[in-house]
Amino acid sequence: MSTVSPLAPGAFPDMLAVDGVRVATVEAGIRYKGRDDLLLVELVPGAAVAGALTRSLTASAPVEWCRTALASGRARAIVVNSGNANAFTGRVGTAAVAHTVAAAANALGCAEDEVFVSSTGVIGEPLPAESTIVEKLPRLVEALAPGAWEAAARAIMTTDTFPKGASATAMIGGQRVRIAGIAKGSGMIAPDMATMLAYVFTDAAVPQPLLQKLTSRAVERSFNAITVDSDTSTSDTVLVAATGAAGNPEPDVALLRGFARALEAVCRDLAHQIVRDGEGASKFVEITVSGATSARAARRIGLAIANSPLVKTAIAGEDANWGRIVMAVGKAGEKADRDALRIAIGGVEITRGGQVVPDYDEAPVARHMQEQDIVIAVDVGVGRGKATVWTCDLTHGYIDINGSYRS
């Protein structure tokens, strides 16, 4: 579990500081020894925040708090701990969140609904917030500094094998703005020791309703378009905060086009890194579905393919087993025309008109299957809806990681 994923990028990216955002990390001793496990992000007064939270009906106490706090639309602080998810912890869990929020609001002199919290790690165990998080907050506030993204990304890791970060710049009305994000996630997403968390920061000034709109769209096309094992965490959280420190002119939707693209690119980059750190992953898989009744239907078909254990094990075995893709399309529950189905792997067309193409030569497809990045394209022949999703393969490594007794 401690060796770095073969799909990991070479190094943590060079990332710029974002004006109005300071971070600090500390070892709070929640579960891990010898590493930081607590992150504080401070935002300048007036920063707008948008977000997306798990749809799980057994959401954690921190997620429930974030859902409430998002109504304010403003953020001054984000507190994230790893090692304990504070999920399924009943009233004790709610109290742990309340203590953390009150302490952070007090330390930074802000309102409680401007404080966001996330917890990731083991579920069902009480989080001793007072003796860990609350006690460390003063030291964290003292240590706040801009740009320590890699330390921040490392502090929120659980079963992750590498820290995840991405950044971009964009122009808004002639003013350059910066976007920087960090994320963690490995299984998609074990409540046990994994969960998807992502925090993206920008110095752009973006009105909160617009920020939420752009965030929702970017999340749909990135974090909601990836899957490792079809499991959904009780703690999944994406927050996007805009400090306004760049001093760009008040933007409308048209002015934000470039910013929206850059925000989506950062989210997609982070999402891809989560897949590349998928438990046991040896292949990164891109699946594009076209010809569906809608983009939503295309995404659902794509996820049915991406979540199929039979498709995933075939990819692990470097087997160009397109029959399993036919099966997954059939079970997705979205309209598809069997007799118009086209499947291509690695750019080579395999099926057309409900059967394998004449004189199909598997050799080039078999060669593609031996590569690390696999590209699958499916056209279901009933409309113009299109979507791309990303996943990894299912290997012995996944069984090793998740089938061993909790240590």
Place this chain on the structure above:
Amino acid sequence: MSTVSPLAPGAFPDMLAVDGVRVATVEAGIRYKGRDDLLLVELVPGAAVAGALTRSLTASAPVEWCRTALASGRARAIVVNSGNANAFTGRVGTAAVAHTVAAAANALGCAEDEVFVSSTGVIGEPLPAESTIVEKLPRLVEALAPGAWEAAARAIMTTDTFPKGASATAMIGGQRVRIAGIAKGSGMIAPDMATMLAYVFTDAAVPQPLLQKLTSRAVERSFNAITVDSDTSTSDTVLVAATGAAGNPEPDVALLRGFARALEAVCRDLAHQIVRDGEGASKFVEITVSGATSARAARRIGLAIANSPLVKTAIAGEDANWGRIVMAVGKAGEKADRDALRIAIGGVEITRGGQVVPDYDEAPVARHMQEQDIVIAVDVGVGRGKATVWTCDLTHGYIDINGSYRS
């Protein structure tokens, strides 16, 4: 792949012949060597038939034919081959079905819509029906004999490691009737070399509309309540035929209560055997969900737990990881009250009121996890809906079987 599942029953059950049903098998050389791969079932004139077919939108040509033929409500013949699924084979596949149906109708002197066909095995490869199935039909007709259930069950196997059969008797209006069934299935269900097929026969006289009603209900509580890997075959088929040879009085619903129970028991027994032959399975898992808004919601929550790779790998690792059950309940998309959730494993209550029970002792649960049959009970605290589903664990064996290149 050839070693018998550790969860297999000791031997094929002693099963009675059913009056009005004769079977024959032969080696047709479709794919396998040295074993029978073609089954013919002959039913007496007037036998009623009911069924359930895959909901896959990429259903095979034989399934499409069965859907049409079921409208007649009568069956004289069932022809089943293993080794080739005749799925995703376009017009050639439809023609192969037509040739088979015509030849069987001719050989037995019946109407074409009284002939049912199933094919299971590799998909996407043309089935040379003329030179295999059609050519062997005369020999099969000559060989027809009652009661050769084990040979019949063996002829339809693909990746199955043991033949599957079950039988029961029931009383209808003072007359004893017999029920006997065979099934195959291993992955749930690879289109590649696995698919779920089940054929159940009775000598009872049951009007076709009632037979369909009882069949649908039994299938919901048996074949549709099992999962190995969440994948749905292009070929899944269940047929229930009633010959009427027992001469019981014309029954109504009340008179059929015992018969309905016996039919459900046979279907459940066969369904359990499919799970016990699940690819790579080392544990048989029963999951009962209560307190849901409806039986349907309970089944959906149960299947979310049963299909979760994280739950399945935990069971393989003999880890009493109830947090993953909480996660799966949360993602099922059915109403559940996190703060009323009760989870018990092996009869030991673990959670109550949204958190782990006070002084939870994991020792007895850990002991239960080491057994071969695992029992999980979940109450989601919002209603009275209840359902039971069955699955197996997810092991290295599954990856070995499905991640190796097609040989």
